Structure formats: structure tokens, C-alpha cells
Amino acid sequence: MAPKTNRQCRRGSGIMTHHIAIVGSGQLARMIALDGIPLGISFSFLAEPGDDTRCVQGLGDVVERTAEHSAAELFEKLGKPEVVTVEKEHVDIELLSDFSALCAVHPNPNALAKFKNRLQEKQFLQQQGIPLAPFMEVSNKEQLLSAIEQLSKPIFLKSQEQGYDGYNQYRITDDNAEEILNTITFPSAWVAESFVPFEREISFIAARSPNQEVAIYPAVENYHKNGVLLTSLAPAPNVHPDQLAMAKQYIAKIMDSLDYVGLMCMECFVEDGKILVNEIAPRVHNSGHWTSRGAKTSQFENHIRAILSLPLGATECNGISGMLNLLGATLMPDEALDNHTFLTLYNKTVRPRRKLGHITINHDEQSVVLERLKVLEQMVYNEED
Numbered sequence: 001m002a003p004k005t006n007r008q009c010r011r012g013s014g015i016m017t018h019h020i021a022i023v024g025s026g027q028l029a030r031m032i033a034l035d036g037i038p039l040g041i042s043f044s045f046l047a048e049p050g051d052d053t054r055c056v057q058g059l060g061d062v063v064e065r066t067a068e069h070s071a072a073e074l075f076e077k078l079g080k081p082e083v084v085t086v087e088k089e090h091v092d093i094e095l096l097s098d099f100s101a102l103c104a105v106h107p108n109p110n111a112l113a114k115f116k117n118r119l120q121e122k123q124f125l126q127q128q129g130i131p132l133a134p135f136m137e138v139s140n141k142e143q144l145l146s147a148i149e150q151l152s153k154p155i156f157l158k159s160q161e162q163g164y165d166g167y168n169q170y171r172i173t174d175d176n177a178e179e180i181l182n183t184i185t186f187p188s189a190w191v192a193e194s195f196v197p198f199e200r201e202i203s204f205i206a207a208r209s210p211n212q213e214v215a216i217y218p219a220v221e222n223y224h225k226n227g228v229l230l231t232s233l234a235p236a237p238n239v240h241p242d243q244l245a246m247a248k249q250y251i252a253k254i255m256d257s258l259d260y261v262g263l264m265c266m267e268c269f270v271e272d273g274k275i276l277v278n279e280i281a282p283r284v285h286n287s288g289h290w291t292s293r294g295a296k297t298s299q300f301e302n303h304i305r306a307i308l309s310l311p312l313g314a315t316e317c318n319g320i321s322g323m324l325n326l327l328g329a330t331l332m333p334d335e336a337l338d339n340h341t342f343l344t345l346y347n348k349t350v351r352p353r354r355k356l357g358h359i360t361i362n363h364d365e366q367s368v369v370l371e372r373l374k375v376l377e378q379m380v381y382n383e384e385d
Helices: 027-039 071-077 093-099 109-116 118-127 141-150 177-183 241-257 299-307 366-381
Strands: 019-023 042-047 061-064 083-086 135-138 155-159 169-172 190-193 200-208 214-216 220-225 228-234 262-271 274-281 320-327 341-345 355-363
Touching: 019 027, 027 042, 027 299, 061 071, 071 093, 083 093, 083 299, 093 109, 109 118, 118 190, 118 274, 135 141, 141 155, 141 177, 141 190, 169 177, 200 241, 200 299, 214 241, 228 366, 241 262, 241 274, 262 299, 320 366, 355 366
Parallel strands: 019 042, 019 083, 042 061
Antiparallel strands: 135 190, 155 169, 155 190, 200 214, 200 220, 200 262, 220 228, 228 320, 262 274, 320 355, 341 355
16 A cells, blocks of 8 residues: 655645655755755654754754654654655665655665665666676675785775765775785675776766656766765766767666666766766765756755656756865855855864865856866865966
């Protein structure tokens, strides 16, 4: 039996309101809510003990989960949402499955389970015929030795879970292989990935609704530093039509095979003119932040539209957009803003490498966007040419 929805109509107004609960209380939850509130949608947030919830202060009730809470009790405390969604893939799948007996859960727990674990994700993509870099499971020292021997170096050793933004990851070369072998403690779960001599990194963001409507944004070119996204440029320049067609085919196939509802990001390498899928993020994504200023519909609103079975919004670009992440440092508005530059802060305290906000540049000329990105990056990080 399908779970009941919890739509409430304001008497006499004819206005249908929706209530969404978000698992998580970080910047992605914040930006989803900020795009949904103007649509008349209310929000609540499920936080783990000790989570910093400042990002979502004033945007809806925050419920702190404890071990004593059942799914039914949390559902009540969250305001009996029509839909439960997530801002991150590292979530309690069993809890989401329990929620699915009470309301819709998007993306569905089965899809989130596949992308929560890096090995399961790669095995799933491999089964779907999606091209990937060579990889090997590593759960003991012998498997790590085999990976070091067989894969092209440098090898990237990543934790199967909770490995993101450069955390819980090692770069293995001939020079440091013995040191890494002595550093890793087993039993533990890892994935070893072969080096890809990529020409560029691009990502594709798509939304899919329950009626199988799919909206795909233009390709985005990304630049990472120390394992963390630093800048994005949209639309990515000079992407061959065959690459675009293939990538769109891949992300649509992934979503359809999982009956996926919501927003998804597919991060890719371009190697020798071919698309290799690197990672899937089953949520709104950092490389899509430019859409708030540079697309006809933001990724956050299209995620909301998808999970509420509303018509998806247009994804075309409004000119050229660049995005700069503010990592452990930021600028004041009077330093960052000009006629084509927009500052978004997340209401976080400063900490090294922490994502504190982002800056978006939107202009008709790519050269202007690139120059402004360069200037702002130097201002934020005090870097010289």
C-alpha cells in the first residue's frame, strides 16, 4: 500500500501547502528550504546529536534524533511530512525505510544505499554498463598489495563510506606505498581506484519526478584543489555533442534503473575524448550551486518540484556562470559584490577547509566570468600568480 500524503489545504484560500522533512541540517538543507519557502512550502530538519544546526536556524523546526526515538515518533515530531528527503547520502537507511511506511521518501532508500557505499556504487554502475576507472576492493593487506601491483599509479585509496572532500583518502605512489601499507589498519573497507590521466572534470545534474519526467542541466566544468571542489564553470565550454549525448544517456539510465526521484549529480572525467563516471551524488550538489543565479530553475527548486510531483522547471542557462567555493575563508559583501557577482553565506563558524559559502558570477561573456573568478580566488586565498 502506498504511504499516505499529508497535504493540507488552507480553508477558503484554495492554496495547497506542502511540508517536507530533510534529513540533515547543513548548507544543502538550508538552500533547499530557502528555495521552497517562497513556494509556500514548510520544512523541518532531522539532526543527529552534536550536529551544527545554525545553517537552518529560523527555517523550520529542528528535531534532534536520539536512540530512543522510533520512526513513528520522529515522523510526528517532524510535523507529519508529506515527503522525507536528504541532503547527504551518509544516512540511516533503515530509518528511511521505516519512514517510507509513513510517507514518501525521495530518493528511495534502495538508491541511497547503493550510493552510500563507494564499492557498492561502483559495482552497480559496472552492472549498468557505465564506464569507470579500474577499481579493486580492499579489505585486507593482501588485497591492498594486489591493488598497488595491478593498478596504474598514483592509486587513490578511498574509504568505502564517509570518504569525501579529500577526507579518508590516500594517494599512493611508488615512493609512499610502503608508508601507506604500514598506516592502514585492517580489517577496514576501502576501494582502490586507478589513476585516470583526465583532460578535464565535468559534472551533469538532473532531476527526475515520479512520472519519469527528467530535466538535465548543461554540463559543468569543475576544478578541484586538495580533493575539494574549488570552482565551477557553466555551461562547460567545448564539450563535444557525442560526449553530451552519452553522459545524458548514462544519468538517465542510472535514474530509471533505480526509479530515482529527486536531484542527482554525476561527476565525470573526460579521458581521450570519452566520458568516465567517477562518482554519483544522490542529492543536490556543490557543482550545481551556480543554478541559483545562472539557470532558469535552480537545482534546489527542481529537487523540490521532483519530490512533490510538480512539473520540473526549465534548466537552460542564463548567460555564463562561475562559482567559487569559500573554504575556510570568506569575503565581506563590500569586497565580493559587483553588478554581476553574488555572495551566498551559510551561517557557519569559520574552520579550516570548511565550506562557509560560495560566490557566483553571471555574465554574457565567458572571459569576464573567468577573469572575475581568478580575481576573487586570489582575494579569498591570498594567492599570487
